[in-house]
Amino acid sequence: MNKGRSWVEINFEQIKKNYLIYKQLLPESLPIMAVVKADAYGHGDVRVASFLQSLGVIDFAVSNVDEAIRLRQAGIEGQILILGYTPLTYMEYLLDYDITQAILSSEYAELIKEYPVKAQFAIDTGMNRIGLDGDDIAGCERTIRAYLKTFQLTGIFSHLCAADNPLEKDFTEKQIAKFEAVSDSIKDLHLPYIHILNSAGGLSCQASGNMVRLGIIMYGLKPDLDFVLPNGIKQALTWKSVVSMVKKIHVGETIGYGRSYTANREMTVATIPTGYADGFSRTLSNHGYVLIGNQKAQIVGRVCMDQMMVDVSAVPNVKMGDEVILMDSHYTADDMARTIGTIGYEVICGISKRVPRFYI
Numbered sequence: 001m002n003k004g005r006s007w008v009e010i011n012f013e014q015i016k017k018n019y020l021i022y023k024q025l026l027p028e029s030l031p032i033m034a035v036v037k038a039d040a041y042g043h044g045d046v047r048v049a050s051f052l053q054s055l056g057v058i059d060f061a062v063s064n065v066d067e068a069i070r071l072r073q074a075g076i077e078g079q080i081l082i083l084g085y086t087p088l089t090y091m092e093y094l095l096d097y098d099i100t101q102a103i104l105s106s107e108y109a110e111l112i113k114e115y116p117v118k119a120q121f122a123i124d125t126g127m128n129r130i131g132l133d134g135d136d137i138a139g140c141e142r143t144i145r146a147y148l149k150t151f152q153l154t155g156i157f158s159h160l161c162a163a164d165n166p167l168e169k170d171f172t173e174k175q176i177a178k179f180e181a182v183s184d185s186i187k188d189l190h191l192p193y194i195h196i197l198n199s200a201g202g203l204s205c206q207a208s209g210n211m212v213r214l215g216i217i218m219y220g221l222k223p224d225l226d227f228v229l230p231n232g233i234k235q236a237l238t239w240k241s242v243v244s245m246v247k248k249i250h251v252g253e254t255i256g257y258g259r260s261y262t263a264n265r266e267m268t269v270a271t272i273p274t275g276y277a278d279g280f281s282r283t284l285s286n287h288g289y290v291l292i293g294n295q296k297a298q299i300v301g302r303v304c305m306d307q308m309m310v311d312v313s314a315v316p317n318v319k320m321g322d323e324v325i326l327m328d329s330h331y332t333a334d335d336m337a338r339t340i341g342t343i344g345y346e347v348i349c350g351i352s353k354r355v356p357r358f359y360i
């Protein structure tokens with residue numbers, strides 16, 4: 001399936017498998033809130049959320065109001081929770097589109113208090129990002145109760161910051177204990193959404209709250225590069241490009257900007273029309289590889305803005321138009337992340353908007 005210059009194929013069957021395998025491993029059959037922020041981690045939020053809705057998912061989380069409105073306009077009907085900051089000037093939209101806002105702090109609650117939006121208080125249990133101070137349980141309780149008539153309060157949530165690391169188990173358990181103390185203090189309110197677990201937490205922790213926020217594992221990537229994914233969970237995204245030109249290079253010639261690669265043998269080099277403006281990390285210059293006809297082809301020279309060159313000396317019969325795999329379920333975004341010193345999340349979120357997504 002040749003889709004042009006540089007494109008992504010997303011396998012919905014694999015997302016479904018990932019979701020079902022994960023769901024079945026959850027303690028006490030906790031329901032899942034699908035985290036589709038950042039354009040569903042680069043997979044396309046409208047398409048992914050609509051697909052998940054067809055599987056029965058009714059709760060969604062996003063990072064900002066633009067994402068939330070886009071999903072609502074595309075026909076997502078259930079809860080849409082914004083996990084982060086929304087400026088005051090957008091509050092009318094939250095009301096118009098029935099969107100739930102995270103309340104980041106008492107100060108933020110005061111800022112938006114003229115708008116009776118659906119809201120959930122964030123509780124900071126140790127990440128020190130957003131939320132009421134979870135070390136002060138009475139303070140959390142007081143603040144939550146103070147805004148019962150101000151907002152339509154639908155819940156509270158917190159976020160685990162090291163649930164992907166078994167060595168941090170004690171810290172994670174403390175986070176959960178703090179959160180449960182806060183939720184116990186407002187039990188009489190019967191708020192419907194109480195949640196702290198993320199992808200990693202859902203698999204490595206006791207059941208807590210009444211919902212799991214599932215992000216990275218749904219897309220088939222690891223919360224941490226050393227995390228072992230359950231059997232059958234695989235990357236659903238394949239990034240492809242093509243060979244745009246093939247040429248011979250002689251000993252002593254150099255390749256690309258800055259002449260960072262010198263041929264020490266006769267080489268066959270292929271040019272590929274994908275570069276860092278597509279989100280293909282320039283850190284992979286002289287470092288990473290792509291797959292052509294199932295064989296590795298090393299990147300030679302610097303990755304350019306829109307193109308890169310690879311060594312195909314050992315790959316037989318490479319020609320213009322041949323399909324190239326930049327990443328797939330075998331050579332994953334996590335593998336690539338390890339090479340460049342980041343996490344798979346950043347690699348998939350970084351695939352540019354100019355790279356079209358196709359759904360198979």
Ligand SMILES: *Cc1c(COP(=O)(O)O)cnc(C)c1O
Nearest residue numbers: 035083159198199213214215216
């Ligand atoms: C991104 C995010 C998640 C999802 O995390 P994963 O590790 O991708 O499962 C859950 N909750 C919050 C608050 C987040 O910001």
